[in-house]
Amino acid sequence: MDIFSSIKGLLRPEQTAAAGSPEQKRHDALEKAAALDPPVDAAGEEDIQKRFRFKLGQSLAATRARLGQGLGSLFQPSRSLDARFWEELEETLILGDVGCEAAGLLAERLRKRAAKDKSCGPAGLRALLADEIAAVFSVECPPRAAVVPEVIMLSGVNGAGKTTTAAKLARLYILQGKKTLIAAADTFRAAAVEQLELWAGRAGADFYARPAGGDPAAVAYEAAEKAVKEGYDLLLVDTAGRLQTNANLMDELAKIRRVLGKSLPGAPHRSILVLDANTGQNALSQVKLFRDGGGVNEIILTKLDGTAKGGVAVAVTLLHRLPVSYIGLGEKMEDLRPFDARAFASALLGEEDLKE
Numbered sequence: 169m170d171i172f173s174s175i176k177g178l179l180r181p182e183q184t185a186a187a188g189s190p191e192q193k194r195h196d197a198l199e200k201a202a203a204l205d206p207p208v209d210a211a212g213e214e215d216i217q218k219r220f221r222f223k224l225g226q227s228l229a230a231t232r233a234r235l236g237q238g239l240g241s242l243f244q245p246s247r248s249l250d251a252r253f254w255e256e257l258e259e260t261l262i263l264g265d266v267g268c269e270a271a272g273l274l275a276e277r278l279r280k281r282a283a284k285d286k287s288c289g290p291a292g293l294r295a296l297l298a299d300e301i302a303a304v305f306s307v308e309c310p311p312r313a314a315v316v317p318e319v320i321m322l323s324g325v326n327g328a329g330k331t332t333t334a335a336k337l338a339r340l341y342i343l344q345g346k347k348t349l350i351a352a353a354d355t356f357r358a359a360a361v362e363q364l365e366l367w368a369g370r371a372g373a374d375f376y377a378r379p380a381g382g383d384p385a386a387v388a389y390e391a392a393e394k395a396v397k398e399g400y401d402l403l404l405v406d407t408a409g410r411l412q413t414n415a416n417l418m419d420e421l422a423k424i425r426r427v428l429g430k431s432l433p434g435a436p437h438r439s440i441l442v443l444d445a446n447t448g449q450n451a452l453s454q455v456k457l458f459r460d461g462g463g464v465n466e467i468i469l470t471k472l473d474g475t476a477k478g479g480v481a482v483a484v485t486l487l488h489r490l491p492v493s494y495i496g497l498g499e500k501m502e503d504l505r506p507f508d509a510r511a512f513a514s515a516l517l518g519e520e521d522l523k524e
């Protein structure tokens with residue numbers, strides 16, 4: 169059954185409950201989502217998965233081309249696994265934006281595995297490398313208690329994709345039946361509030377803002393109050409883009425967090441750093457500074473389509489031990505997808521693995 173049939177199935181009249189009840193709210197949220205009915209979700213789940221893998225493969229084509237050229241010649245059966253081989257492997261990984269430290273660690277792990285398994289020639293190493301890369305991504309997420317409303321805060325530098333990602337995330341949660349509110353805590357530019365309102369509308373989420381120039385922390389506080397009072401399941405807080413080196417703006421982020429915590433214990437429950445994959449190795453310093461400046465417990469990597477720097481996902485996860493929860497593969501609403509470590513590793517390394 170496709171997603172929309174299932175949603176419509178959930179909208180049977182006998183399920184309609186008393187106005188204001190949680191069932192009614194869930195029903196309203198689902199009805200809104202179903203009314204939007206984007207053609208992409210009209211396909212079966214299997215088709216969606218297939219299409220997504222294909223899109224992931226396409227999106228990582230530039231990164232793969234960079235990595236693949238080197239790996240292709242390295243993983244020839246005629247190569248012997250000597251010191252030069254391991255050096256070249258490390259260099260190739262660095263060129264693929266995996267980062268020096270991560271490349272060194274991966275090459276070392278692979279060397280050890282190859283030493284143990286003598287039958288594994290260069291050709292077999294490709295699969296082992298995919299394994300190791302997928303293993304890097306298996307970061308344990310700390311268990312989260314189910315809280316309502318759950319508060320998700322998005323931060324990141326200008327243009328990383330926070331606003332559009334907030335709406336895309338809202339869309340995914342609305343499809344799960346969550347009543348969702350998006351708050352515009354980016355109050356620096358009136359245009360930013362308008363952009364978010366437009367995207368929230370497209371996603372079918374409710375929207376909370378104050379007149380431009382308002383205090384972002386006040387917006388966050390009021391939105392949290394509204395979320396509690398009106399029985400929202402989820403509150404997404406979009407913040408202004410900031411340079412991680414700007415201390416005032418980082419302080420403001422900390423203030424938003426404090427204020428959210430005061431209105432709702434434990435909020436924000438998820439602090440997501442949105443990273444543009446094009447920034448390559450600079451993403452590492454962004455993670456460090458945003459982490460120091462107020463805490464980050466999750467990463468969303470955007471714009472993996474059309475960049476050759478997709479390998480940075482490996483560096484970020486390996487060095488910071490933060491989970492990548494979603495990845496952005498384009499500008500459309502449906503282009504934000506849950507991160508799948510195995511599919512990502514396969515797409516990074518080559519098409520044969522994509523057919524697995």
Ligand SMILES: Nc1nc2c(ncn2[C@@H]2O[C@H](COP(=O)(O)OP(=O)(O)O)[C@@H](O)[C@H]2O)c(=O)[nH]1
Pocket residue numbers: 324325326327328329330331332333409470471472473474495496497498499503
């Ligand atoms: N190609 C591509 N573009 C994206 C992706 N995510 C966001 N964008 C675009 O990046 C631009 C900046 O996004 P925005 O959400 O306004 O960034 P913000 O400044 O961090 O809020 C917009 O044009 C988005 O459509 C993605 O995954 N792929």
Ligand SMILES: [Mg+2]
Pocket residue numbers: 330331332354360407408409
């Ligand atoms: Mg924005």
